[in-house]
Amino acid sequence: MSRLLLVSNRLPVTVKADKDGVSVVRSAGGLATGLRGPHERSGGLWIGWPGDVSRLTPQQRASVEAQLAELRCVPLYLSASEVSRFYEGYSNRTLWPLCHYLIDRIPEQERDWDVYRKVNERFADLVARHYQPGDTIWVHDYQLMLVPAFLRARLPQARIGFFFHIPFPSSEIFRTLPHRADLVRGLLGADLIGFHTITYVRHFSSTLMRLLGLETVVDRVAYDGREVRLGAFPMGIDAQAFENLAKEPAVLEEVRTHREKSSELRLLLGVDRLDYTKGIPRRLLAVQRLLEREPTWRGRLRFVQVAVPSRTAVADYAAYRDKVDELVGRINGLYGSVHNVPVHYLYRSFNERQLTALYRAADVMFVTPIRDGMNLVAKEFCAARPDEDGVLVLSEFAGAADEMGDAVMVNPYDVEGMADALEAALEMPEEERRTRMRNLRARVKEYDVHWWVRSFLDELQATPTPPPRVEPA
Ligand code: ADP
């Protein structure tokens, strides 16, 4: 097997500097948590941004670099202006809302394209510097859409894969973007472009046709003298690792504590990055609606919502946080008592053990993004349930919905419908819960992250190496 060079904007670890000093902590988000295990098992490198290091002393920086080297991570440092214009700017103010069908959130006048392009070029330069003949390069996500083409120009013979972790929207949405054709050409530098679902592949194919007049034949597109393949590879999780954690005595002890603390209560759980695509406000409104219309649930329901801070410098995220804070306060003010409140809102990162204990303790997992490329939290919940109990309520707009037909499906825009689904989940008979969970777990365990990595890389290895370019005499 050739050496694997993973390339993503964020490394699986992020540098955290605060008053207690500097540490390297695990990054949240599906890409980082999903690829961490495969990277540890491979002998390759992971190239990406380690977070803000601008305030580190030279000694702290040296210590961080030693820790990254130990993890086979190669840092690409972003300047303050690149963080603001490439990461917060073009990536997260333009591409992120666009791909989640929220085009009204995009700035009216976009000014960050040139920095996006420049940083993509910097990534390609760094990858090319570390590349050895025979390596396989695997580039990830919307922050790096131009990297495949920049790499192809630098390394014409390299085997390059690209995986798009977020929804690829309908061509009607994508074609609103001023730099639409440049982005698509950037991706076409790869030999294989992967998406989570067949729907995203179709959207990409019709975008190719509309923007560049390129026809996809089955799963192939001829472009610039090469053949580019497209495919759906639904990302999985390290299911065995979650299952093992869920059986650890210390985790089970924590589960008991959660359940004892709420022995009279049913536990409803939400776990997300605090992102406006995750549908948290309507999820809270559905809880409120249930308590409003069914007084018998008052005092019998505890909704634990864990939200990890994310992209806090982007104004829309700050506004979203205010909205969630306000709703939590409103519901607790309306339906709390001197002894208890219905919503327990925890705005922080949890480690995998703590998350697993919560997953295992929950009666109902409430996953309601208004749009999500995949949503790995839904899969983590199932993997953490070797007891084959617990009900998953899942948005039909998450990529995971294509695979998880045994979840209770909801339209995340329909508050009343979500309140109905929540009630049905809370009252579901044990036999039905077990049957559904057994089916969900079988799928999550079979199509895990190792399957995902293998199937993508096998397909990438099967792509023909591009013919050497013949320079005109
Ligand atoms: P996204 O990639 O958009 O963040 P996913 O659901 O695919 O969404 O992945 C989220 C990942 O981040 C999961 O692996 C989950 O365990 C992790 N995560 C979510 N919330 C937290 C939290 N509060 N603390 C730590 N990790 C979290």
Ligand code: F6P
């Ligand atoms: O999975 C989607 C994704 O945007 C990843 O690319 C990213 O690493 C993760 O979510 C978390 O976001 P961020 O890196 O902006 O904190």
